[in-house]
Amino acid sequence: xxxxxxxxxxxxxxxxxxxxxxxxxxxxxxxxxxxxxxxxxxxxxxxxxxxxxxxxxxxxxxxxxxxxxxxxxxxxxxxxxxxxxxxxxxxxxxxxxxxxxxxxxxxxxxxxxxxxxxxxxxxxxxxxxxxxxxxxxxxxxxxxxxxxxxxxxxxxxxxxxxxxxxxxxxxxxxxxxxxxxxxxxxxxxxxxxxxxxxxxxxxxxxxxxxxxxxxxxxxxxxxxxxxxxxxxxxxxxxxxxxxxxxxxxxxxxxxxxxxxxxxxxxxxxxxxxxxxxxxxxxxxxxxxxxxxxxxxxxxxxxxxxxxxxxxxxxxx
Amino acid sequence: xxxxxxxxxxxxxxxxxxxxxxxxxxxxxxxxxxxxxxxxxxxxxxxxxxxxxxxxxxxxxxxxxxxxxxxxxxxxxxxxxxxxxxxxxxxxxxxxxxxxxxxxxxxxxxxxxxxxxxxxxxxxxxxxxxxxxxxxxxxxxxxxxxxxxxxxxxxxxxxxxxxxxxxxxxxxxxxxxxxxxxxxxxxxxxxxxxxxxxxxxxxxxxxxxxxxxxxxxxxxxxxxxxxxxxxxxxxxxxxxxxxxxx
Numbered sequence: 001x002x003x004x005x006x007x008x009x010x011x012x013x014x015x016x017x018x019x020x021x022x023x024x025x026x027x028x029x030x031x032x033x034x035x036x037x038x039x040x041x042x043x044x045x046x047x048x049x050x051x052x053x054x055x056x057x058x059x060x061x062x063x064x065x066x067x068x069x070x071x072x073x074x075x076x077x078x079x080x081x082x083x084x085x086x087x088x089x090x091x092x093x094x095x096x097x098x099x100x101x102x103x104x105x106x107x108x109x110x111x112x113x114x115x116x117x118x119x120x121x122x123x124x125x126x127x128x129x130x131x132x133x134x135x136x137x138x139x140x141x142x143x144x145x146x147x148x149x150x151x152x153x154x155x156x157x158x159x160x161x162x163x164x165x166x167x168x169x170x171x172x173x174x175x176x177x178x179x180x181x182x183x184x185x186x187x188x189x190x191x192x193x194x195x196x197x198x199x200x201x202x203x204x205x206x207x208x209x210x211x212x213x214x215x216x217x218x219x220x221x222x223x224x225x226x227x228x229x230x231x232x233x234x235x236x237x238x239x240x241x242x243x244x245x246x247x248x249x250x251x252x253x254x255x256x257x258x259x260x261x262x263x264x265x266x267x268x269x270x271x272x273x274x275x276x277x278x279x280x281x282x283x284x285x286x287x288x289x290x291x292x293x294x295x296x297x298x299x300x301x302x303x304x305x306x307x308x309x310x311x312x313x314x315x316x
Numbered sequence: 317x318x319x320x321x322x323x324x325x326x327x328x329x330x331x332x333x334x335x336x337x338x339x340x341x342x343x344x345x346x347x348x349x350x351x352x353x354x355x356x357x358x359x360x361x362x363x364x365x366x367x368x369x370x371x372x373x374x375x376x377x378x379x380x381x382x383x384x385x386x387x388x389x390x391x392x393x394x395x396x397x398x399x400x401x402x403x404x405x406x407x408x409x410x411x412x413x414x415x416x417x418x419x420x421x422x423x424x425x426x427x428x429x430x431x432x433x434x435x436x437x438x439x440x441x442x443x444x445x446x447x448x449x450x451x452x453x454x455x456x457x458x459x460x461x462x463x464x465x466x467x468x469x470x471x472x473x474x475x476x477x478x479x480x481x482x483x484x485x486x487x488x489x490x491x492x493x494x495x496x497x498x499x500x501x502x503x504x505x506x507x508x509x510x511x512x513x514x515x516x517x518x519x520x521x522x523x524x525x526x527x528x529x530x531x532x533x534x535x536x537x538x539x540x541x542x543x544x545x546x547x548x549x550x551x552x553x554x555x556x557x558x559x560x561x562x
Contacts, residue, residue, distance in 0.1 A: 185422055185435065188411075192419055195408050202368060204394030204423035204477060
């Protein structure tokens with residue numbers, strides 16, 4: 001019963017988002033594309049924070065890597081192949097996550113927060129200082145990745161509507177993948193680690209390896225989001241590695257509801273749309289934004305998703 | 317007498333100036349229930365923590381099937397076939413009894429990443445163990461179960477790990493008389509296929525199930541042997557059992 005209601009809600013939302021592509025203005029299509037890219041990013045972080053209990057404050061490292069990889073693979077005046085550059089961005093982010101994960105996963109708690117932050121800041125300063133990466137000015141992806149295969153072009157990323165639909169499809173894929181992972185036995189181990197890591201170890205689980213696998217998967221998906229960011233705006237700068245972005249995505253996960261997957265999607269929409277609302281109304285928008293977040297956390301300590309669940313017919 | 321499957325030799329553990337376990341030597345044989353008793357603070361739980369790898373010994377060795385395991389990690393030791401339960405119930409409160417047990421069964425399959433095909437086997441194993449300990453309603457989350465049921469679940473989880481050695485740390489703690497009796501019967505039955513180290517306060521239960529008794533006081537072994545000789549041991553009477561039990 002519960003499952004079919006949930007499925008109906010998800011399909012209705014999906015239908016709404018598809019319909020949006022054919023009804024909305026260009027500005028809103030671009031805004032929603034940006035939000036859905038952040039939603040992919042937030043879901044990847046939820047795998048760490050909400051499922052495995054690893055509060056990473058440096059997840060932007062992999063977002064930035066995905067973006068810079070697209071730039072590195074894009075010729076000056078021609079398009080990179082979509083089918084090569086997208087997996088390549090994810091692979092670069094995954095390899096970096098493996099290397100970083102091997103080190104940072106030896107720590108936990110507050111120390112984990114600090115070392116993940118430190119690693120992402122290393123990338124930030126490297127990009128900031130490196131002349132070949134464009135320094136603080138950033139670099140441009142002049143031509144968007146080209147999905148042409150055997151002379152056939154299924155979509156054009158330069159058109160906001162088509163870009164929107166591609167991002168929507170990738171967000172749905174990410175959601176389905178992570179739902180599947182969570183329901184799998186591997187996912188159960190991650191949740192067990194969050195609940196009680198010492199007990200998992202005494203049951204015989206070498207928890208480090210499981211955490212590393214989750215860290216790599218989350219890194220690869222963050223790389224995907226970063227890739228799409230670079231493909232949307234054609235502009236890549238060190239800010240994509242920055243702690244502000246890591247903090248923002250963490251806020252999306254917490255505001256939306258940790259460990260729920262649809263929560264981070266809601267969190268991404270809520271945070272960006274409210275930010276837009278406030279910044280349209282006043283140039284001192286950070287003040288109402290801060291007040292809003294404090295109120296939201298006080299009113300919905302578990303996030304938007306668990307709160308919404310109360311309205312489902314079979315909730316206790 | 318059978319060869320020991322798990323043997324501690326001169327095992328010690330110090331915490332700063334405190335020696336919680338001092339030069340403990342004991343043998344655990346297959347098919348045997350070996351009870352460790354002693355007053356609070358005698359070092360019984362620390363001993364279990366050393367044997368299960370949750371603590372590294374300061375000195376001494378632990379041989380499992382003839383191989384040194386002292387200093388190995390808890391997961392590595394669990395993988396070899398030593399499972400433990402906890403004095404304070406230690407299950408996953410948000411998981412159902414079934415999920416708790418399946419997770420325990422899963423731990424012995426080396427890579428959970430390629431598990432899809434053994435999913436059914438794990439479910440079967442989990443159900444079998446839950447049935448063995450007598451837990452019927454397995455769909456409820458552990459947080460909604462009674463204390464006694466969670467104790468049963470904890471035992472089912474250790475069994476689902478398919479261990480050769482069971483380290484049971486006060487499995488009867490906080491149980492009612494009827495629950496206690498059922499658990500004692502269960503432990504007695506387990507000895508057929510496992511070597512059991514039983515840390516317990518309930519003297520009636522200990523004397524009714526154990527073949528070997530080791531008495532610890534202040535971290536050290538005071539006496540060890542069959543229940544009758546331990547009962548008659550003068551030092552044990554003075555230190556622990558009291559004249560009434562003699």
